Amino acid sequence: MAMTKEQWDQVEEEMRGQLGRVVLSLEGRELVLKKMFVKENQLAIVVFIDGEIQPACGFPSMECFDAFTQKVWRKSRVSLFKPSRKARIIKELGKRLAKQTFPDLDEKREYWVPEFRTAASMRRALHKNKEMELVHIGFKTETA
Template sequence: MTKEEWAALGKELGSVFGRAELLIDGYTVNFEVQQHKMRLVIAVFVNGWMKGEWLTKKTEECTRFCRPIPVSLYSPKMKKSIASKFSKRAIKTHFPDIDKKGAYYLPDWRSVASMKRHLIKNNTSISVVRIGLTSVTTEGAAA
Protein backbone atom coordinates (compact mmCIF):
# COMPACT_ATOMS: atom_id res chain seq x y z
CA MET A 1 0.00 0.00 0.00
CA THR A 2 1.13 3.52 -0.71
CA LYS A 3 1.32 6.41 1.76
CA GLU A 4 -1.74 7.98 0.14
CA GLU A 5 -3.76 4.78 0.57
CA TRP A 6 -2.74 4.54 4.24
CA ALA A 7 -3.74 8.19 4.71
CA ALA A 8 -7.12 7.58 3.04
CA LEU A 9 -7.62 4.47 5.20
CA GLY A 10 -6.76 6.45 8.34
CA LYS A 11 -9.15 9.22 7.39
CA GLU A 12 -11.99 6.78 6.66
CA LEU A 13 -11.51 4.68 9.80
CA GLY A 14 -11.06 7.79 11.90
CA SER A 15 -14.64 8.82 11.20
CA VAL A 16 -17.91 7.45 12.51
CA PHE A 17 -19.32 4.55 10.45
CA GLY A 18 -16.06 4.22 8.50
CA ARG A 19 -15.34 0.99 6.66
CA ALA A 20 -12.63 -0.49 4.48
CA GLU A 21 -11.84 -3.77 2.76
CA LEU A 22 -8.26 -4.96 2.25
CA LEU A 23 -6.77 -8.03 0.61
CA ILE A 24 -4.01 -9.25 2.93
CA ASP A 25 -2.01 -12.36 1.99
CA GLY A 26 -5.04 -13.94 0.32
CA TYR A 27 -7.49 -13.08 3.14
CA THR A 28 -10.29 -10.57 2.60
CA VAL A 29 -10.19 -8.41 5.73
CA ASN A 30 -12.96 -5.92 6.46
CA PHE A 31 -12.53 -3.11 8.98
CA GLU A 32 -15.59 -1.36 10.33
CA VAL A 33 -15.91 1.41 12.92
CA GLN A 34 -18.33 0.29 15.64
CA GLN A 35 -19.34 1.42 19.09
CA HIS A 36 -18.12 -0.72 21.98
CA LYS A 37 -19.52 0.54 25.29
CA MET A 38 -18.76 4.29 25.19
CA ARG A 39 -15.86 4.07 22.73
CA LEU A 40 -15.50 3.72 18.97
CA VAL A 41 -13.34 0.78 17.89
CA ILE A 42 -12.30 -0.66 14.53
CA ALA A 43 -13.81 -4.15 14.29
CA VAL A 44 -12.01 -6.81 12.23
CA PHE A 45 -13.78 -9.34 10.00
CA VAL A 46 -11.65 -11.95 8.22
CA ASN A 47 -13.33 -13.44 5.14
CA GLY A 48 -16.59 -11.98 6.46
CA TRP A 49 -16.35 -13.55 9.93
CA MET A 50 -15.45 -12.49 13.45
CA LYS A 51 -15.10 -15.81 15.26
CA GLY A 52 -15.17 -16.49 18.99
CA GLU A 53 -12.45 -19.12 18.67
CA TRP A 54 -10.01 -16.27 18.00
CA LEU A 55 -10.50 -15.29 21.66
CA THR A 56 -9.86 -18.76 23.08
CA LYS A 57 -7.28 -20.30 20.71
CA LYS A 58 -4.19 -18.85 19.09
CA THR A 59 -5.13 -19.12 15.42
CA GLU A 60 -3.36 -17.75 12.36
CA GLU A 61 -6.13 -15.22 11.77
CA CYS A 62 -5.96 -13.81 15.28
CA THR A 63 -2.18 -13.43 15.32
CA ARG A 64 -2.17 -11.74 11.90
CA PHE A 65 -5.15 -9.37 12.18
CA CYS A 66 -6.34 -9.02 15.79
CA ARG A 67 -5.05 -6.73 18.53
CA PRO A 68 -2.66 -8.46 20.96
CA ILE A 69 -3.07 -7.70 24.66
CA PRO A 70 0.14 -8.60 26.57
CA VAL A 71 -0.29 -10.08 30.05
CA SER A 72 2.12 -11.35 32.69
CA LEU A 73 1.62 -14.73 34.30
CA TYR A 74 2.13 -13.17 37.73
CA SER A 75 0.98 -9.69 38.70
CA PRO A 76 3.56 -7.24 40.10
CA LYS A 77 1.90 -7.53 43.51
CA MET A 78 2.23 -11.33 43.44
CA LYS A 79 5.88 -11.11 42.31
CA LYS A 80 6.66 -8.77 45.19
CA SER A 81 4.95 -11.13 47.63
CA ILE A 82 6.90 -14.13 46.31
CA ALA A 83 10.19 -12.19 46.41
CA SER A 84 9.63 -11.28 50.04
CA LYS A 85 8.86 -14.87 51.10
CA PHE A 86 11.45 -16.84 49.10
CA SER A 87 15.15 -16.56 48.35
CA LYS A 88 16.33 -15.95 44.78
CA ARG A 89 17.41 -19.58 44.46
CA ALA A 90 14.02 -20.84 45.71
CA ILE A 91 12.21 -18.56 43.30
CA LYS A 92 14.25 -19.96 40.38
CA THR A 93 13.46 -23.56 41.35
CA HIS A 94 9.80 -23.22 42.43
CA PHE A 95 8.70 -20.40 40.10
CA PRO A 96 10.75 -20.81 36.89
CA ASP A 97 8.15 -18.94 34.84
CA ILE A 98 7.74 -15.95 37.18
CA ASP A 99 8.73 -13.48 34.42
CA LYS A 100 6.83 -15.27 31.64
CA LYS A 101 4.51 -13.14 29.53
CA GLY A 102 1.76 -14.12 27.14
CA ALA A 103 -0.92 -12.45 25.08
CA TYR A 104 -4.55 -12.77 24.22
CA TYR A 105 -6.16 -11.28 21.15
CA LEU A 106 -9.21 -9.06 20.60
CA PRO A 107 -10.87 -8.58 17.19
CA ASP A 108 -10.88 -4.79 17.42
CA TRP A 109 -8.42 -1.91 17.24
CA ARG A 110 -8.47 1.41 19.06
CA SER A 111 -6.28 3.32 16.61
CA VAL A 112 -5.39 3.11 12.94
CA ALA A 113 -1.67 3.69 13.66
CA SER A 114 -1.30 0.63 15.90
CA MET A 115 -3.37 -1.45 13.46
CA LYS A 116 -1.09 -0.36 10.58
CA ARG A 117 2.10 -1.25 12.50
CA HIS A 118 0.71 -4.69 13.40
CA LEU A 119 -0.47 -5.45 9.85
CA ILE A 120 2.85 -4.42 8.27
CA LYS A 121 4.84 -6.42 10.82
CA ASN A 122 2.79 -9.65 10.51
CA ASN A 123 1.86 -9.75 6.80
CA THR A 124 3.69 -9.56 3.48
CA SER A 125 1.11 -8.40 0.92
CA ILE A 126 -1.46 -5.69 1.69
CA SER A 127 -3.66 -4.16 -1.00
CA VAL A 128 -6.79 -2.03 -0.95
CA VAL A 129 -10.05 -3.38 -2.33
CA ARG A 130 -12.38 -0.70 -1.03
CA ILE A 131 -12.12 2.34 1.23
CA GLY A 132 -15.51 3.61 2.32
CA LEU A 133 -18.09 2.83 -0.33
CA THR A 134 -15.82 3.29 -3.35
CA SER A 135 -13.89 0.46 -5.00
CA VAL A 136 -10.21 0.87 -5.80
CA THR A 137 -8.70 -0.41 -9.04
CA THR A 138 -5.29 -2.03 -9.30
CA GLU A 139 -3.71 1.34 -10.22
CA GLY A 140 -4.91 2.85 -6.95
CA ALA A 141 -7.46 5.26 -8.43
CA ALA A 142 -11.05 5.37 -7.19
CA ALA A 143 -13.62 3.81 -9.52
Protein backbone atom coordinates in the same frame (compact mmCIF):
# COMPACT_ATOMS: atom_id res chain seq x y z
CA MET B 1 -0.90 -5.20 -6.19
CA ALA B 2 0.35 -3.57 -2.99
CA MET B 3 -1.42 -0.56 -1.54
CA THR B 4 0.05 2.87 -2.22
CA LYS B 5 0.78 5.55 0.37
CA GLU B 6 -2.26 7.51 -0.84
CA GLN B 7 -4.53 4.49 -0.34
CA TRP B 8 -3.17 3.97 3.18
CA ASP B 9 -3.81 7.66 3.89
CA GLN B 10 -7.43 7.25 2.71
CA VAL B 11 -7.90 4.14 4.87
CA GLU B 12 -6.45 5.87 7.92
CA GLU B 13 -8.60 8.96 7.35
CA GLU B 14 -11.74 6.81 7.03
CA MET B 15 -10.98 5.01 10.30
CA ARG B 16 -10.30 8.23 12.25
CA GLY B 17 -13.95 9.25 12.16
CA GLN B 18 -16.70 8.04 14.47
CA LEU B 19 -17.95 5.53 11.93
CA GLY B 20 -15.77 3.92 9.35
CA ARG B 21 -15.65 0.82 7.21
CA VAL B 22 -12.91 -0.46 4.93
CA VAL B 23 -12.69 -3.74 3.03
CA LEU B 24 -9.22 -5.15 2.31
CA SER B 25 -7.94 -8.36 0.79
CA LEU B 26 -4.89 -10.36 1.88
CA GLU B 27 -3.87 -13.83 0.70
CA GLY B 28 -7.33 -14.46 -0.73
CA ARG B 29 -9.08 -13.63 2.55
CA GLU B 30 -11.36 -10.66 3.06
CA LEU B 31 -10.67 -8.26 5.92
CA VAL B 32 -13.38 -5.85 7.01
CA LEU B 33 -12.27 -3.02 9.29
CA LYS B 34 -15.12 -1.40 11.20
CA LYS B 35 -15.15 1.35 13.78
CA MET B 36 -17.44 0.14 16.54
CA PHE B 37 -18.04 0.16 20.28
CA VAL B 38 -16.03 -2.47 22.19
CA LYS B 39 -16.95 -1.19 25.65
CA GLU B 40 -19.31 1.41 26.98
CA ASN B 41 -18.26 4.75 25.45
CA GLN B 42 -15.11 3.24 23.91
CA LEU B 43 -14.63 2.96 20.16
CA ALA B 44 -12.05 0.76 18.46
CA ILE B 45 -11.23 -0.48 14.98
CA VAL B 46 -12.29 -4.12 14.81
CA VAL B 47 -10.85 -6.48 12.16
CA PHE B 48 -13.21 -9.15 10.82
CA ILE B 49 -11.60 -12.03 8.92
CA ASP B 50 -13.89 -13.40 6.23
CA GLY B 51 -16.85 -11.65 7.85
CA GLU B 52 -16.49 -13.04 11.37
CA ILE B 53 -14.50 -12.81 14.57
CA GLN B 54 -13.46 -15.90 16.46
CA PRO B 55 -11.48 -14.67 19.49
CA ALA B 56 -10.15 -18.16 20.26
CA CYS B 57 -8.25 -18.07 16.94
CA GLY B 58 -5.88 -15.52 18.49
CA PHE B 59 -4.63 -17.81 21.27
CA PRO B 60 -1.69 -20.05 20.24
CA SER B 61 -2.57 -22.58 22.96
CA MET B 62 -6.01 -23.25 21.44
CA GLU B 63 -6.66 -25.96 18.85
CA CYS B 64 -8.44 -23.53 16.52
CA PHE B 65 -5.47 -21.11 16.45
CA ASP B 66 -5.14 -19.42 13.06
CA ALA B 67 -1.64 -18.13 12.23
CA PHE B 68 -3.24 -15.57 9.89
CA THR B 69 -4.39 -13.61 12.96
CA GLN B 70 -0.75 -12.77 13.70
CA LYS B 71 -0.65 -10.76 10.48
CA VAL B 72 -3.82 -8.73 10.94
CA TRP B 73 -4.65 -8.53 14.66
CA ARG B 74 -2.97 -6.62 17.50
CA LYS B 75 -0.50 -8.51 19.67
CA SER B 76 -1.17 -8.38 23.39
CA ARG B 77 0.77 -9.79 26.32
CA VAL B 78 -0.21 -10.72 29.84
CA SER B 79 1.91 -11.81 32.79
CA LEU B 80 1.10 -15.14 34.38
CA PHE B 81 1.42 -13.56 37.82
CA LYS B 82 0.17 -10.10 38.75
CA PRO B 83 2.94 -7.81 40.02
CA SER B 84 1.39 -7.68 43.51
CA ARG B 85 1.18 -11.48 43.73
CA LYS B 86 4.72 -11.85 42.38
CA ALA B 87 6.02 -9.37 45.00
CA ARG B 88 4.18 -11.24 47.77
CA ILE B 89 5.65 -14.59 46.67
CA ILE B 90 9.18 -13.15 46.57
CA LYS B 91 8.73 -11.50 49.94
CA GLU B 92 7.49 -14.70 51.59
CA LEU B 93 9.88 -17.16 49.94
CA GLY B 94 12.88 -15.08 48.93
CA LYS B 95 14.12 -14.71 45.36
CA ARG B 96 15.98 -18.01 45.08
CA LEU B 97 13.23 -20.23 46.53
CA ALA B 98 10.55 -18.31 44.59
CA LYS B 99 12.39 -18.99 41.32
CA GLN B 100 12.78 -22.68 42.21
CA THR B 101 9.15 -23.08 43.27
CA PHE B 102 7.65 -20.96 40.47
CA PRO B 103 9.97 -21.23 37.44
CA ASP B 104 7.45 -19.32 35.29
CA LEU B 105 7.22 -16.37 37.70
CA ASP B 106 8.41 -13.86 35.07
CA GLU B 107 6.73 -15.44 32.04
CA LYS B 108 4.32 -13.57 29.80
CA ARG B 109 1.84 -15.08 27.36
CA GLU B 110 1.22 -13.58 23.94
CA TYR B 111 -2.09 -13.59 22.14
CA TRP B 112 -3.74 -11.60 19.38
CA VAL B 113 -6.91 -9.51 19.67
CA PRO B 114 -9.04 -8.24 16.75
CA GLU B 115 -9.13 -4.59 17.78
CA PHE B 116 -6.92 -1.53 17.40
CA ARG B 117 -7.35 1.55 19.57
CA THR B 118 -6.18 4.11 16.99
CA ALA B 119 -6.06 4.39 13.22
CA ALA B 120 -2.29 5.00 13.34
CA SER B 121 -1.60 1.78 15.26
CA MET B 122 -3.84 -0.11 12.83
CA ARG B 123 -1.91 1.29 9.89
CA ARG B 124 1.49 0.41 11.42
CA ALA B 125 0.39 -3.18 12.05
CA LEU B 126 -1.27 -3.79 8.68
CA HIS B 127 1.27 -1.88 6.60
CA LYS B 128 3.78 -4.70 7.18
CA ASN B 129 1.73 -6.93 4.87
CA LYS B 130 3.00 -5.92 1.45
CA GLU B 131 0.41 -8.00 -0.46
CA MET B 132 -2.54 -6.11 1.09
CA GLU B 133 -5.07 -4.85 -1.47
CA LEU B 134 -7.77 -2.23 -1.05
CA VAL B 135 -11.23 -3.44 -2.09
CA HIS B 136 -13.59 -0.72 -0.87
CA ILE B 137 -13.68 2.30 1.43
CA GLY B 138 -16.89 3.38 3.16
CA PHE B 139 -20.37 1.91 3.31
CA LYS B 140 -22.08 0.55 0.22
CA THR B 141 -25.68 1.51 -0.26
CA GLU B 142 -27.97 -1.33 -1.23
CA THR B 143 -30.60 -0.41 -3.82
CA ALA B 144 -33.58 -2.58 -4.58
